[in-house]
Amino acid sequence: MEKRGSYSLLLVFCIYVLTAINAQQPDPRFLVLSIDCGAASPYNDSTLGIKWQTDKNYITTGTSVQMKEGTGLLKQLYSYRSFTSGRSKDCYTLKVNTDTTYLLRVRLFPGSGGSSSVALPVDFSVSVNSNHWFNYSAVTGKDSSEVLQESIFYSFQMEEVYLCLLKGERGAPFINSIELRILPKTSYVFSKSTLEPPKFLVLGDRLNMGAKSTDQPFRFPNDDFDRIWWPALPPKYPPYSRADGSSILSNLTFDNYDPDYPYDFTNENWPPTKTLIDAWVGSDLSFNITRERNDTNRIVGSFYFMEIRPNVNATELDSDNEVIYENIGGPDDYNSLPLFDRSEQSFDLLVPTIEENANGLINVNVSFYSGPFTKILLNGFEYYYVYEVNINATYSSDRDILESIKANFDLGDWKGDPCYPVAWDWVTCDSGSRIQTLNLTGMKLSGPIPENISSLPELTEIYLDNNNLSGIIPESLASLTKLTILALDNNQLTGDIPTQLLNMPGLKLTFSGNPGLTRGGTKVPASPAPSPAASSAPIRSSLKSDVALYRTMLLFLTIWVLVPFR
Numbered sequence: 372m373e374k375r376g377s378y379s380l381l382l383v384f385c386i387y388v389l390t391a392i393n394a395q396q397p398d399p400r401f402l403v404l405s406i407d408c409g410a411a412s413p414y415n416d417s418t419l420g421i422k423w424q425t426d427k428n429y430i431t432t433g434t435s436v437q438m439k440e441g442t443g444l445l446k447q448l449y450s451y452r453s454f455t456s457g458r459s460k461d462c463y464t465l466k467v468n469t470d471t472t473y474l475l476r477v478r479l480f481p482g483s484g485g486s487s488s489v490a491l492p493v494d495f496s497v498s499v500n501s502n503h504w505f506n507y508s509a510v511t512g513k514d515s516s517e518v519l520q521e522s523i524f525y526s527f528q529m530e531e532v533y534l535c536l537l538k539g540e541r542g543a544p545f546i547n548s549i550e551l552r553i554l555p556k557t558s559y560v561f562s563k564s565t566l567e568p569p570k571f572l573v574l575g576d577r578l579n580m581g582a583k584s585t586d587q588p589f590r591f592p593n594d595d596f597d598r599i600w601w602p603a604l605p606p607k608y609p610p611y612s613r614a615d616g617s618s619i620l621s622n623l624t625f626d627n628y629d630p631d632y633p634y635d636f637t638n639e640n641w642p643p644t645k646t647l648i649d650a651w652v653g654s655d656l657s658f659n660i661t662r663e664r665n666d667t668n669r670i671v672g673s674f675y676f677m678e679i680r681p682n683v684n685a686t687e688l689d690s691d692n693e694v695i696y697e698n699i700g701g702p703d704d705y706n707s708l709p710l711f712d713r714s715e716q717s718f719d720l721l722v723p724t725i726e727e728n729a730n731g732l733i734n735v736n737v738s739f740y741s742g743p744f745t746k747i748l749l750n751g752f753e754y755y756y757v758y759e760v761n762i763n764a765t766y767s768s769d770r771d772i773l774e775s776i777k778a779n780f781d782l783g784d785w786k787g788d789p790c791y792p793v794a795w796d797w798v799t800c801d802s803g804s805r806i807q808t809l810n811l812t813g814m815k816l817s818g819p820i821p822e823n824i825s826s827l828p829e830l831t832e833i834y835l836d837n838n839n840l841s842g843i844i845p846e847s848l849a850s851l852t853k854l855t856i857l858a859l860d861n862n863q864l865t866g867d868i869p870t871q872l873l874n875m876p877g878l879k880l881t882f883s884g885n886p887g888l889t890r891g892g893t894k895v896p897a898s899p900a901p902s903p904a905a906s907s908a909p910i911r912s913s914l915k916s917d918v919a920l921y922r923t924m925l926l927f928l929t930i931w932v933l934v935p936f937r
């Protein structure tokens with residue numbers, strides 16, 4: 372027999388496959404959350420067995436809009452939540468477990484121009500915690516087809532994930548549905564033994580090779596984890612001959628994931644049976660994919676192979692299968708390779724070559740090295756754009772104080788990180804994730820100025836003007852040594868202005884329009900109030916947190932091989 376990879380893993384998986392046979396009950400435990408944004412009431416999707424909730428427990432901002440239901444589109448697409456307030460960001464809060472791998476899918480559909488459709492043009496971005504995920508833009512009705520985006524992330528050391536819509540140049544951001552699924556912890560890890568550093572993956576495509584021309588995309592309950600598998604069909608993909616093992620294999624399941632089964636190897640993606648039972652057949656399989664994202668140079672892919680044998684044909688598919696798990700590289704092996712150059716890499720059996728041309732067209736080509744094999748069966752292929760998780764977050768004590776200020780003044784529902792990926796409208800942040808300015812001008816604040824604003828040591832500008840603040844001006848504000856602007860005009864502040872503040876070098880302190888305020892025992896001018904120094908001190912734009920560009924273009928490949936067990 373030919374040399375093959377990892378025998379120990381092979382045996383482990385083989386045993387598993389045998390025990391899993393016939394465990395076919397659809398198991399909704401991985402479908403943690405399915406939200407139909409803007410829907411008026413929850414409902415059950417009887418075809419798929421998915422339970423859809425409304426979004427009211429996950430967000431308080433925005434308004435829900437229902438469109439007239441048409442035919443041919445998912446029910447989730449006929450309602451959406453619209454964010455018209457003009458805030459820098461609006462965030463859904465999703466509860467998650469730490470150290471768990473999740474798939475997150477959203478759909479955006481602005482409607483087809485009816486009265487309750489989204490007003491175009493619109494553009495905005497979507498982020499997950501501090502990670503930019505994707506940009507959305509629709510200018511005319513031509514852009515109004517459904518957009519689906521999927522990401523996979525793991526090892527976020529957080530109990531909440533913020534899915535945020537970040538306002539763009541034009542229009543009101545909107546969203547139609549949010550789906551959160553749990554994946555086995557070690558799936559899509561793409562490195563040999565470790566989940567670190569955490570990754571944020573963005574789906575390129577997930578293909579079912581060998582699908583019939585009449586096949587539709589499939590998902591749960593055919594895929595336990597509700598991944599969607601799209602048929603790889605002409606004209607986008609070549610018309611390769613197909614092998615169809617469904618008559619032999621329909622009662623076998625390779626995929627039903629059993630969390631009680633002890634396994635500890637990485638890169639277990641658990642492809643569904645429905646993907647594995649049909650395949651492209653050829654001696655040299657080649658197809659093109661299009662690069663759709665420029666902001667990372669790292670793409671990972673998983674090939675799913677079954678039955679690599681000489682001269683195999685469809686009727687020769689065997690029910691007695693095993694899996695060869697071959698990890699052909701982790702970051703350690705690949706760091707020094709130039710772009711997509713796979714010439715130094717060896718598979719035991721196959722040569723996948725992946726070449727990108729100047730137009731972002733990526734050619735994927737799988738063929739044999741040599742030897743007795745003449746036919747390959749390629750069952751599936753997935754690829755993802757890879758990002759390091761951006762763990763930047765607002766300095767925690769600053770964040771706590773902002774939370775207190777928010778609660779104290781009843782500022783409403785500001786969710787997500789105060790600074791990342793864009794700051795809340797009423798703060799700006801410095802490059803060290805500290806709060807730099809606080810702009811609460813004209814926010815209808817009443818009550819005293821919170822003492823603990825003075826625990827934001829990096830503050831340079833505070834605008835509290837044009838509110839209804841009462842009480843004294845806290846002396847402790849003088850401890851903010853970097854403060855250059857403190858605007859307190861047009862409030863109901865009382866007492867004497869602390870001399871420490873009046874004597875602070877470099878501080879522009881404005882306080883007119885506070886009838887009860889005195890300076891050295893003398894009343895300060897009541898009105899008309901000069902407007903505070905706002906215009907002279909433009910607030911720095913929010914932090915750039917664009918995902919860093921990766922200089923090294925890397926490709927991590929995982930090969931999954933199902934061969935007959937003899």
Ligand SMILES: *[C@@H]1O[C@H](CO)[C@@H](O)[C@H](O)[C@H]1NC(C)=O
Pocket residue numbers: 413414415422
């Ligand atoms: C959905 O189905 C579950 C049972 O699986 C039931 O308890 C629930 O009431 C149903 N919800 C709706 C909105 O029909």
Ligand SMILES: *[C@@H]1O[C@H](CO)[C@@H](O)[C@H](O)[C@H]1NC(C)=O
Pocket residue numbers: 496503504505506664666917
């Ligand atoms: C989104 O747009 C911004 C600016 O227009 C750009 O910097 C960023 O790379 C884009 N992100 C993606 C994922 O395309």
Ligand SMILES: *[C@@H]1O[C@H](CO)[C@@H](O)[C@H](O)[C@H]1NC(C)=O
Pocket residue numbers: 618619621622
């Ligand atoms: C598959 O299962 C069905 C129902 O359990 C049974 O009727 C059929 O004979 C089985 N097919 C094969 C090929 O074993």
Ligand SMILES: *[C@@H]1O[C@H](CO)[C@@H](O)[C@H](O)[C@H]1NC(C)=O
Pocket residue numbers: 609657658659732734
């Ligand atoms: C892939 O794209 C290249 C360049 O456009 C083209 O020559 C080749 O025929 C394409 N291959 C397939 C399988 O479509």
Ligand SMILES: *[C@@H]1O[C@H](CO)[C@@H](O)[C@H](O)[C@H]1NC(C)=O
Pocket residue numbers: 663664665
């Ligand atoms: C990728 O970059 C090229 C040139 O820099 C640009 O024309 C193209 O629009 C970019 N594509 C995406 C998806 O951002």
Ligand SMILES: *[C@@H]1O[C@H](CO)[C@@H](O)[C@H](O)[C@H]1NC(C)=O
Pocket residue numbers: 683684685686687
């Ligand atoms: C497929 O293989 C079987 C068994 O080797 C053989 O009898 C049959 O003729 C082959 N069919 C084709 C189309 O090659």
Ligand SMILES: *[C@@H]1O[C@H](CO)[C@@H](O)[C@H](O)[C@H]1NC(C)=O
Pocket residue numbers: 655657722724736737738
């Ligand atoms: C695929 O790669 C093999 C081996 O490098 C080569 O012989 C073959 O021509 C390639 N096929 C295509 C369609 O590019």
Ligand SMILES: *[C@@H]1O[C@H](CO)[C@@H](O)[C@H](O)[C@H]1NC(C)=O
Pocket residue numbers: 771772775821822823
């Ligand atoms: C800030 O002060 C308020 C009341 O003075 C207090 O309730 C709150 O706990 C303080 N917040 C922090 C983070 O110390």
Ligand SMILES: *[C@@H]1O[C@H](CO)[C@@H](O)[C@H](O)[C@H]1NC(C)=O
Pocket residue numbers: 817818839841
């Ligand atoms: C301003 O605050 C005082 C109490 O400090 C309250 O009586 C008054 O109604 C407030 N005015 C406005 C316009 O909110």
Ligand SMILES: *[C@@H]1O[C@H](CO)[C@@H](O)[C@H](O)[C@H]1NC(C)=O
Pocket residue numbers: 810811812834905906908909910
């Ligand atoms: C503070 O925010 C208000 C809007 O809420 C804006 O009009 C004003 O220009 C901002 N001030 C500064 C200094 O940016």
Ligand SMILES: *[C@@H]1O[C@H](CO)[C@@H](O)[C@H](O)[C@H]1NC(C)=O
Pocket residue numbers: 760761762763802803804915916917918919
């Ligand atoms: C995180 O913040 C630092 C500055 O504090 C910045 O240099 C770095 O690029 C940021 N990381 C990401 C991924 O945005």
